Amino acid sequence: MLDFKKTNILLAMAGAAVLMAGSPVLAQDTTAPAPVAAEATAPTATTPAPAATTETVAPAGEADAAASEHGEITPISMFMDATLVVQVVMIGLLLASILSWTLLIIKLIEFSKLNRKTDQFLEEFRTTRTLADMRRVSSSEEFDGNPLADMAAAATEEVELSRQAGLSVNGDHRDSAIGRAQNAVGAVQSGLAGRLSGGQQFLASTGSTGPFVGLFGTVYGIMNSFIGIVQTNSTNLAAVAPGIAEALLATGIGLFAAIPAVVFYNYFNTRIAAYGTRSDGFAAELMNAVSRQLDKGA
Numbered sequence: 459m460l461d462f463k464k465t466n467i468l469l470a471m472a473g474a475a476v477l478m479a480g481s482p483v484l485a486q487d488t489t490a491p492a493p494v495a496a497e498a499t500a501p502t503a504t505t506p507a508p509a510a511t512t513e514t515v516a517p518a519g520e521a522d523a524a525a526s527e528h529g530e531i532t533p534i535s536m537f538m539d540a541t542l543v544v545q546v547v548m549i550g551l552l553l554a555s556i557l558s559w560t561l562l563i564i565k566l567i568e569f570s571k572l573n574r575k576t577d578q579f580l581e582e583f584r585t586t587r588t589l590a591d592m593r594r595v596s597s598s599e600e601f602d603g604n605p606l607a608d609m610a611a612a613a614t615e616e617v618e619l620s621r622q623a624g625l626s627v628n629g630d631h632r633d634s635a636i637g638r639a640q641n642a643v644g645a646v647q648s649g650l651a652g653r654l655s656g657g658q659q660f661l662a663s664t665g666s667t668g669p670f671v672g673l674f675g676t677v678y679g680i681m682n683s684f685i686g687i688v689q690t691n692s693t694n695l696a697a698v699a700p701g702i703a704e705a706l707l708a709t710g711i712g713l714f715a716a717i718p719a720v721v722f723y724n725y726f727n728t729r730i731a732a733y734g735t736r737s738d739g740f741a742a743e744l745m746n747a748v749s750r751q752l753d754k755g756a
Contacts, residue, residue, distance in 0.1 A: 672712015679705025
């Protein structure tokens with residue numbers, strides 16, 4: 459009996475020892491999940507990382523905002539947004555283009571009047587029968603400034619001066635009188651090209667230099683666009699498109715000024731050459747008429 463009690467007491471003490479020894483294990487088991495929670499919450503410490511991505515995207519957003527400020531792109535808005543140098547280039551080319559079109563209108567009117575007056579003069583000149591009649595028609599105010607009338611007036615004036623000098627224009631001095639009259643006609647005719655070619659130099663200069671001036675504005679504008687790319691640190695097309703567009707507009711205006719100038723220059727050169735051929739024919743006709751009148755003794 460005593461042995462049985464002792465045995466129970468020993469078992470109870472052993473169980474208590476086991477429970478006391480097992481309690482730290484339970485404590486560790488209950489506290490063990492804590493590191494997991496710490497690990498779960500650890501990424502929150504690294505959550506500010508996405509802020510770096512927002513910083514890298516920010517310039518593109520700012521570029522879009524800056525591009526949106528331009529609104530609708532039109533030639534006027536491109537001109538207003540252009541730099542001062544490009545604006546000066548555009549204004550100069552536009553003025554050159556306006557002056558080219560003005561010269562076109564002026565010279566078309568000039569050639570129209572010239573041909574009309576020339577036709578009227580030739581019609582009256584061919585009805586004359588004496589040197590005095592030729593001189594009267596060619597010196598009239600109606601045909602004042604007409605090149606062919608000036609040629610006829612110079613020839614008849616030279617013959618009259620020879621006569622007043624006491625030379626026998628119908629006899630021994632006939633050939634010399636005709637030679638002097640022909641030289642007088644040549645002097646008038648030599649200045650004909652200069653009289654008709656007014657403004658041609660400007661058209662030639664505009665046609666040859668207009669594209670290059672426009673190209674200078676384009677190069678300058680594109681250079682500023684690349685500088686803008688470096689400053690904004692963005693290659694967004696919306697940010698650089700307005701600058702490139704205004705640069706190309708300078709080239710377009712240069713071509714707009716140059717192409718009509720070249721066309722007008724070639725056109726008026728043809729008109730001048732045609733009138734020069736007409737004056738050559740009249741010079742031969744005039745000298746034949748003077749020679750005929752001298753042979754008749756008129």
